[in-house]
Amino acid sequence: LLRDVPGITLLRRFASLCAVIFGTNGGVQDVLRPNVMGCFGGSSSKSDAEEDKRRKEANKKIEKQIQKDKQIYRATHRLLLLGAGESGKSTIVKQMRILHVNGFSEEEKKQKIEDIKKNIRDAILTITGAMSTLVPPVQLQKSENQWRVDYIQDVASSPDFDYPxxxxxxxxxxxxxxxxxxxxxxxxxxQLIDCAKYFLDRVATIKQLDYTPNEQDILRCRVLTSGIFETKFQVDKVNFHMFDVGGQRDERRKWIQCFNDVTAIIFVTACSSYNMVLREDPNQNRLRESLDLFKSIWNNRWLRTISVILFLNKQDLLAEKIKAGKSRLEEYFPEFAHYQTPSDAVIETGEDPEVIRAKYFIRDEFLVSEFLYAVS
Known part of the structure; x- marks a missing residue:
């Protein structure tokens, strides 16, 4: 979904939605001027003339470099990723690196191993810890596994745990x-990280001493984003700078630092979050938080000139939930019960009709203004 601003160019893949031409404000400013020295009452000496010539040549080079830098700056599209926490913003950045920046080096892959192990530990800690707090509580199938749960809760929870x-x-x-x-x-x-099943299914591989993460492991790995991170890449000779900012409520105060000279805001929402609540507020539905956040950005008068792209993420997880039928969308969004799939819906071969209906319902929840339009 794009704000209708002239100058948006469609490029290939996801990056193809992002290019917007920068405006320019004229030529090079008078940053440096030649400093010509002369002698009173007569012509310059030969040495002074040579010095003057060198300075002029140096200033010409500097002016030329400034002009070149300005052209590069104006030709660079700055993309700001915004969205609620755990919507998948950092995963998009990693995908851009894999597609357009030669991926991750072997050293970077090895550095991710510790984060992946931590994801496994957090997942099993959280699930086994929740068993007794759920209402009604959940019992182990095999009571003899209780000592294993005790180990996970008492030993593996240590901050300096070394994964034996x-x-x-x-x-x-x-x-x-x-x-x-x-x-x-x-x-x-x-609250459970959405990569829990993926990594718990892969423990047998990850525990090996010679384990090296593959691209899917790196994409799935969950690390809390705190601060502002920049990734540079190029698509079809067009330069992009993508800024990833934390989405939790206490991180959003940092967003204002990133709005200067932004070409487009890419707002990321997790479609699968319709039945989940925020980590920082157990009374707030995640998808409704995302809707409210998107509306506040869209209606912000300071952002009127910035293009906005809505990226509906995690549709694979949405499909899994809808097909499982255990968390019905209408239980969280009652209006879904009477929603009809649009006649112009794009349907993939073999796609479940209920999944299609859910996808378009969530899309249309964001289409709250006549100024928004959809781009397939």
Missing amino acids: AEFYEHTEILWKDKGVQAAFERSNEY
Whole structure:
């Protein structure tokens, strides 16, 4: 979804939605002027003339470089990723790196191993910890696994935990327990990272001493974004600078620092979050928070001249939830019960009709203004 601002150019892939031509304000300013020295009452000496010539040549080079830098600056599109926490903004940045910046080096992949291990630990800690707090609580299928739960909760929760072999053994066995699986199925009732299943399914691979993360592992790895991170890439000879900013409420105060000279705002929302609440506010639905946040950005008078792209993310997870039928969309958004799929909906071969209806309903929830229009 794009704000209708003249100058938007469609480029290939996701980056193709982002190019907007910068305006210019004339030529090079008088940054440096030749400093010509002369002698009173007569012509300059030969040495002074040579010095003057060198200065002029140096200033010409500087002026030329300034002109070149300005052209590069004006030809660079600055994309600001905004959205609520855990909407997938950082994953988009990583995808851009893989597609357009030669991916991740072997050293960078190795550095991600610790984060991936932490994702596994956080996942099994959270699921087993929630079993007794859910209403009604969930019991282990095999009571003899209780000592493994105790290990996870008491030992693996240590800040300086070093991931011994027994940790992976306990995790693999617990993950196969039907009681733990039942608790996982109710993960919308507590806070669980959405890569939990992916990494818990891959423990046997990740625990190996020679393990190196693949691209999918890096994309799935969850690390809290705090601060502002810039990624530079090029698509079809067009330069892009993408800025990733934390989406939690306490991080949003930093957004104002990024609005200067922004070409476009890419607002990312997690479609699958319709049945989840915020980490920072258990009384607020995540998708409704995203809707409110998008509206506030759209209606901000200081951002009227900035193009806006709405990126509806995590549709694969949305499809899984809709097809499972355990968290019905109408239970969280009652208006969905009477919603009809638009006649112009683009339907992929074999796609579930209910999934299509859900996708378009969420899209249309964001189409709250006649000034918005959809771009396939």
